[in-house]
Amino acid sequence: MASGGQFPQSLPRPHSTQSWAQVASSSSRTPAPSPLHNPDLLVKLKNSSPTFVKFDGDSLSRAHQRFQHALFGKFFGKPPPFEQVKKSLMDKWAFVGELQISDLPNGFLLIRCPSHDASQHLLTNGPWSINGLTLQLAPWKPFFEPVFAKLTTAAVWVQLHNLPIELWDGESLDTVTAHMGNLLKIDDLTFNLTRSKFARVCIDLDLSKPLSRGFWVGDDSQRVFVVVLYERLPTFCYTCGVIGHGSKSCPHATIAEEGRTSPSLRDPRRSAVSSHRSSDIAAENVDMDHASDQPQGEQNPPTDPPDSKFGSWMLVSRRRGRARSRGAGSFPVSAFVGAAAEETTAPNIPVMSHPEALGLV
Secondary structure (H helix, E strand, O other), X not given: OOOOXXXXXXXXXXXXXXXXXXXXXXXXXXXXXXXXXXXXXXXXXXXXXXXXOOOOHHHHHHHHHOOXXXXXXXXXXXXXXXXHHHHHHHHHXXXXXXXXXXXXXXXXXXXXXXXXXXXXXXXXXXXXXXXXXXXEEEEOOOOOOOOOOOOXXXXXXXXXXXXXXXXXXXXXXXXXOOOOEEEEEEEHHHHOOOOOOOEEEEEEEEOOOOOOOEEEEEOOXXXXXXXXXXXXXXXXXXXXOOEOOOHHHOHHHHHHHHHHOOOOOOXXXXXXXXXXXXXXXXXXXXXXXXXXXXXXXXXXOOOOOOOOOOOHHHXXXXXXXXXXXXXXXXXXXXXXXXXXXXXXXXXXXXXXXXXXXOXXX
């Protein structure tokens, strides 16, 4: 106690000092999520920001110029490290010329090709794969938002068996395949009438819809059933017919299994398949990020599931000729689509002349 009966004043405690590195390190441990991944916050930001930067047509044309031959890519399932992916693709695609590959958000890749022919070759000669994982490609498009985007289509070579010969022209092929997707290319052997067992075309398939097993064509007086076979599909489900997952992980498989243990409530009169319906299965969205990480061979079982409307009979592999683009004339690069030829039991269909390739939509 000090003189005069007063307690001495306590001295201020020295402040603990932290280095800038310590402060930065502690703050980086719990980073705030980006507004792009916070829907509620993103909506608030959009509603509170009136700023709009508008580009004129000439400016956008100049900006688009260097991406005119570019492609977007995304794996079915979790991809390997980017540097490994880049090296593998650069080695695999060295024959098309100089490529530039960069990574985008949400697992997307940006692939800049040296020419239109190179990009078309990569787009239509897939699917490509690394370590058993399928890489799906799509053409570049303006104002693409990879954070929110999913690849919804896939370029797949399709065989049309039993298609009447009078429908083997370009315009008719475009019409008969419109319910499946956009017609991208016509096989050169089909185009030149060199091979005529079946019509072979490349279609931009909608991944959210079950694959078409076949369809009817005709008029008011008669009709013919066309069988559809697919070459080198990505991961495909035999249960529901949708690309993007296998039968073991199909959400419809459990429902079907439960249905076998309980009385059917379906009207037996509705069991017949209507020739006017393109599919009996409801469409569903495909999320590539949650597709199975297993190799494709493990996704497609050697035997078809019981009572399945889809099966291994839908899949074929075949080495054919070059592809002819719709509107670009003869495509100069060989369209290799399979490692081994398989014989089919469909009748030999003669082919008619294709008058003129159509322009891309």
